Amino acid sequence: DSGVTQTPKHLITATGQRVTLRCSPRSGDLSVYWYQQSLDQGLQFLIQYYNGEERAKGNILERFSAQQFPDLHSELNLSSLELGDSALYFCASSAGTGQPQHFGDGTRLSIL
Amino acid sequence: GIQVEQSPPDLILQEGANSTLRCNFSDSVNNLQWFHQNPWGQLINLFYIPSGTKQNGRLSATTVATERYSLLYISSSQTTDSGVYFCAPNNAGNMLTFGGGTRLMVKP
Numbered sequence: 758d759s760g761v762t763q764t765p766k767h768l769i770t771a772t773g774q775r776v777t778l779r780c781s782p783r784s785g786d787l788s789v790y791w792y793q794q795s796l797d798q799g800l801q802f803l804i805q806y807y808n809g810e811e812r813a814k815g816n817i818l819e820r821f822s823a824q825q826f827p828d829l830h831s832e833l834n835l836s837s838l839e840l841g842d843s844a845l846y847f848c849a850s851s852a853g854t855g856q857p858q859h860f861g862d863g864t865r866l867s868i869l
Numbered sequence: 870g871i872q873v874e875q876s877p878p879d880l881i882l883q884e885g886a887n888s889t890l891r892c893n894f895s896d897s898v899n900n901l902q903w904f905h906q907n908p909w910g911q912l913i914n915l916f917y918i919p920s921g922t923k924q925n926g927r928l929s930a931t932t933v934a935t936e937r938y939s940l941l942y943i944s945s946s947q948t949t950d951s952g953v954y955f956c957a958p959n960n961a962g963n964m965l966t967f968g969g970g971t972r973l974m975v976k977p
Contacts, residue, residue, distance in 0.1 A: 759914070788963075790963075790964070790965075792965075799967060799969060799970075800955065800957075800967035801967070802964035802965060802966070805963045805964065812963055813961070813963035813964055815964055845910055847912060849965075854963055855899050855900060855959065857900075857902060857914065857917040858902065858965060859914060860904070860911075860912040860914070862910070862911050863910055863911070863912075865910070
Protein backbone atom coordinates (compact mmCIF):
# COMPACT_ATOMS: atom_id res chain seq x y z
CA ASP A 758 0.00 0.00 0.00
CA SER A 759 1.63 3.25 -1.21
CA GLY A 760 -0.55 5.47 0.98
CA VAL A 761 -1.85 7.37 -2.07
CA THR A 762 -5.59 6.97 -2.56
CA GLN A 763 -7.34 7.46 -5.88
CA THR A 764 -11.05 7.41 -6.55
CA PRO A 765 -12.88 6.10 -8.39
CA LYS A 766 -11.02 2.97 -9.49
CA HIS A 767 -13.03 2.67 -12.67
CA LEU A 768 -15.03 5.19 -14.66
CA ILE A 769 -17.07 4.59 -17.78
CA THR A 770 -18.58 7.51 -19.61
CA ALA A 771 -19.42 8.79 -23.07
CA THR A 772 -17.77 11.17 -25.49
CA GLY A 773 -18.36 14.82 -24.76
CA GLN A 774 -18.82 14.29 -21.03
CA ARG A 775 -16.82 15.68 -18.10
CA VAL A 776 -15.33 13.70 -15.22
CA THR A 777 -13.37 14.42 -12.06
CA LEU A 778 -10.68 12.15 -10.69
CA ARG A 779 -9.66 12.49 -7.07
CA CYS A 780 -6.37 11.87 -5.29
CA SER A 781 -5.37 11.93 -1.62
CA PRO A 782 -1.59 12.02 -1.17
CA ARG A 783 0.42 10.19 1.47
CA SER A 784 0.31 11.80 4.86
CA GLY A 785 2.81 14.65 4.97
CA ASP A 786 3.48 14.80 1.23
CA LEU A 787 3.09 18.28 -0.24
CA SER A 788 3.63 17.44 -3.92
CA VAL A 789 1.03 15.77 -6.09
CA TYR A 790 1.64 14.61 -9.65
CA TRP A 791 -0.73 13.36 -12.33
CA TYR A 792 0.30 10.90 -15.04
CA GLN A 793 -1.56 9.31 -17.94
CA GLN A 794 -0.89 5.80 -19.22
CA SER A 795 -2.33 5.03 -22.64
CA LEU A 796 -1.55 2.32 -25.17
CA ASP A 797 -0.18 4.73 -27.77
CA GLN A 798 1.58 7.31 -25.57
CA GLY A 799 2.83 5.15 -22.73
CA LEU A 800 3.22 6.71 -19.29
CA GLN A 801 3.51 10.49 -19.43
CA PHE A 802 3.56 13.31 -16.94
CA LEU A 803 0.63 15.70 -16.96
CA ILE A 804 0.99 18.20 -14.13
CA GLN A 805 2.41 18.78 -10.65
CA TYR A 806 1.14 20.77 -7.67
CA TYR A 807 3.10 21.69 -4.59
CA ASN A 808 1.25 22.87 -1.51
CA GLY A 809 -1.65 24.20 -3.56
CA GLU A 810 0.28 25.83 -6.36
CA GLU A 811 0.95 24.57 -9.86
CA ARG A 812 4.65 23.73 -10.10
CA ALA A 813 5.20 22.01 -13.45
CA LYS A 814 3.22 21.21 -16.54
CA GLY A 815 3.76 18.40 -19.02
CA ASN A 816 1.72 17.11 -21.92
CA ILE A 817 -1.63 18.12 -20.50
CA LEU A 818 -4.41 18.98 -22.93
CA GLU A 819 -6.27 22.27 -22.61
CA ARG A 820 -9.45 20.25 -21.99
CA PHE A 821 -7.84 18.95 -18.82
CA SER A 822 -7.31 20.92 -15.62
CA ALA A 823 -6.25 20.17 -12.09
CA GLN A 824 -6.09 21.75 -8.69
CA GLN A 825 -4.80 21.02 -5.21
CA PHE A 826 -6.92 21.98 -2.24
CA PRO A 827 -5.86 23.30 1.20
CA ASP A 828 -6.13 19.79 2.67
CA LEU A 829 -3.64 18.75 -0.08
CA HIS A 830 -5.96 16.43 -1.96
CA SER A 831 -6.02 16.98 -5.70
CA GLU A 832 -8.55 16.67 -8.48
CA LEU A 833 -8.01 16.19 -12.19
CA ASN A 834 -10.88 17.42 -14.35
CA LEU A 835 -11.27 16.06 -17.85
CA SER A 836 -13.84 17.68 -20.13
CA SER A 837 -15.20 17.25 -23.66
CA LEU A 838 -13.99 13.69 -23.47
CA GLU A 839 -12.84 11.91 -26.61
CA LEU A 840 -12.29 8.22 -27.30
CA GLY A 841 -8.55 8.81 -27.16
CA ASP A 842 -8.78 9.94 -23.54
CA SER A 843 -9.39 6.36 -22.50
CA ALA A 844 -6.42 5.57 -20.27
CA LEU A 845 -5.19 4.75 -16.81
CA TYR A 846 -4.68 7.95 -14.82
CA PHE A 847 -2.23 7.83 -11.95
CA CYS A 848 -1.68 10.20 -9.10
CA ALA A 849 1.62 10.22 -7.26
CA SER A 850 2.86 12.14 -4.27
CA SER A 851 6.22 13.01 -2.78
CA ALA A 852 7.57 14.98 0.15
CA GLY A 853 9.02 17.53 -2.24
CA THR A 854 10.71 18.11 -5.55
CA GLY A 855 13.25 15.44 -6.39
CA GLN A 856 12.04 13.10 -3.66
CA PRO A 857 10.75 9.59 -4.50
CA GLN A 858 7.28 9.57 -5.99
CA HIS A 859 4.74 7.06 -4.70
CA PHE A 860 1.87 6.08 -6.97
CA GLY A 861 -1.76 5.35 -6.29
CA ASP A 862 -3.55 2.42 -7.90
CA GLY A 863 -4.89 4.60 -10.69
CA THR A 864 -8.29 5.39 -12.16
CA ARG A 865 -9.15 3.45 -15.30
CA LEU A 866 -11.20 5.70 -17.58
CA SER A 867 -13.13 4.19 -20.46
CA ILE A 868 -14.85 6.40 -23.01
CA LEU A 869 -17.62 4.76 -25.01
CA GLY B 870 13.35 16.41 -23.20
CA ILE B 871 15.25 13.44 -21.92
CA GLN B 872 14.99 10.21 -23.90
CA VAL B 873 14.72 6.90 -22.06
CA GLU B 874 15.30 3.53 -23.68
CA GLN B 875 14.76 0.21 -21.97
CA SER B 876 15.94 -3.18 -23.11
CA PRO B 877 14.95 -5.81 -23.79
CA PRO B 878 11.34 -4.88 -24.59
CA ASP B 879 10.17 -8.42 -23.85
CA LEU B 880 11.66 -11.18 -21.75
CA ILE B 881 10.51 -14.71 -21.00
CA LEU B 882 12.18 -16.60 -18.17
CA GLN B 883 11.85 -19.95 -16.55
CA GLU B 884 11.20 -19.76 -12.84
CA GLY B 885 14.49 -19.62 -10.96
CA ALA B 886 16.43 -17.87 -13.71
CA ASN B 887 18.27 -14.57 -13.33
CA SER B 888 17.94 -11.52 -15.55
CA THR B 889 19.30 -8.03 -16.12
CA LEU B 890 17.16 -5.17 -17.41
CA ARG B 891 18.81 -2.08 -18.81
CA CYS B 892 17.79 1.57 -18.93
CA ASN B 893 19.70 4.15 -20.98
CA PHE B 894 18.94 7.85 -20.73
CA SER B 895 20.08 10.72 -22.89
CA ASP B 896 20.85 13.41 -20.34
CA SER B 897 22.16 13.86 -16.82
CA VAL B 898 19.61 13.09 -14.13
CA ASN B 899 18.89 14.19 -10.57
CA ASN B 900 17.46 10.84 -9.57
CA LEU B 901 15.94 7.69 -11.01
CA GLN B 902 13.23 5.28 -9.96
CA TRP B 903 12.44 1.71 -10.97
CA PHE B 904 8.85 0.48 -10.90
CA HIS B 905 7.08 -2.83 -11.37
CA GLN B 906 3.62 -2.68 -12.91
CA ASN B 907 1.80 -5.83 -11.92
CA PRO B 908 -0.92 -7.51 -14.00
CA TRP B 909 -3.56 -5.50 -12.11
CA GLY B 910 -2.00 -2.26 -13.27
CA GLN B 911 -0.52 -1.15 -9.97
CA LEU B 912 2.81 0.70 -10.13
CA ILE B 913 5.02 -0.56 -7.34
CA ASN B 914 8.10 1.37 -6.26
CA LEU B 915 11.19 -0.82 -6.44
CA PHE B 916 14.11 1.54 -6.09
CA TYR B 917 14.96 5.20 -5.80
CA ILE B 918 18.53 5.17 -7.04
CA PRO B 919 20.17 8.33 -8.39
CA SER B 920 23.57 6.62 -8.27
CA GLY B 921 25.33 3.60 -6.85
CA THR B 922 23.88 0.20 -5.99
CA LYS B 923 20.97 -0.86 -3.81
CA GLN B 924 19.60 -4.27 -2.96
CA ASN B 925 16.19 -5.38 -1.79
CA GLY B 926 15.84 -9.14 -1.43
CA ARG B 927 16.16 -10.81 -4.82
CA LEU B 928 16.26 -7.46 -6.59
CA SER B 929 19.12 -5.05 -6.92
CA ALA B 930 19.75 -1.95 -8.98
CA THR B 931 22.77 -0.01 -10.11
CA THR B 932 22.85 3.46 -11.61
CA VAL B 933 25.96 4.86 -13.27
CA ALA B 934 24.87 8.45 -13.73
CA THR B 935 28.09 9.55 -15.44
CA GLU B 936 27.52 6.95 -18.17
CA ARG B 937 23.76 7.52 -18.27
CA TYR B 938 22.45 4.07 -17.58
CA SER B 939 20.82 2.00 -14.87
CA LEU B 940 20.46 -1.76 -14.45
CA LEU B 941 17.90 -3.81 -12.60
CA TYR B 942 18.89 -7.34 -11.57
CA ILE B 943 16.32 -9.99 -10.78
CA SER B 944 17.66 -13.18 -9.27
CA SER B 945 15.86 -16.50 -8.76
CA SER B 946 12.82 -15.18 -10.61
CA GLN B 947 9.33 -16.17 -9.49
CA THR B 948 6.02 -16.14 -11.34
CA THR B 949 4.96 -13.18 -9.21
CA ASP B 950 7.78 -11.16 -10.80
CA SER B 951 5.81 -11.11 -14.06
CA GLY B 952 4.65 -7.74 -15.29
CA VAL B 953 6.21 -4.65 -16.79
CA TYR B 954 9.31 -2.98 -15.37
CA PHE B 955 9.72 0.75 -15.88
CA CYS B 956 12.71 2.96 -15.45
CA ALA B 957 11.91 6.64 -14.78
CA PRO B 958 14.65 9.22 -14.48
CA ASN B 959 13.99 12.70 -13.19
CA ASN B 960 16.14 15.43 -14.69
CA ALA B 961 13.84 18.46 -14.50
CA GLY B 962 13.22 18.44 -10.78
CA ASN B 963 9.56 17.65 -10.98
CA MET B 964 8.57 15.09 -13.55
CA LEU B 965 9.49 11.47 -14.10
CA THR B 966 10.07 10.46 -17.71
CA PHE B 967 9.17 6.82 -18.22
CA GLY B 968 10.82 4.44 -20.62
CA GLY B 969 8.79 2.05 -22.74
CA GLY B 970 9.23 -0.71 -20.19
CA THR B 971 10.41 -4.32 -20.22
CA ARG B 972 7.58 -6.85 -20.25
CA LEU B 973 8.63 -9.87 -18.21
CA MET B 974 6.91 -13.22 -18.15
CA VAL B 975 8.15 -15.86 -15.71
CA LYS B 976 6.97 -19.37 -16.50
CA PRO B 977 6.56 -22.03 -13.81
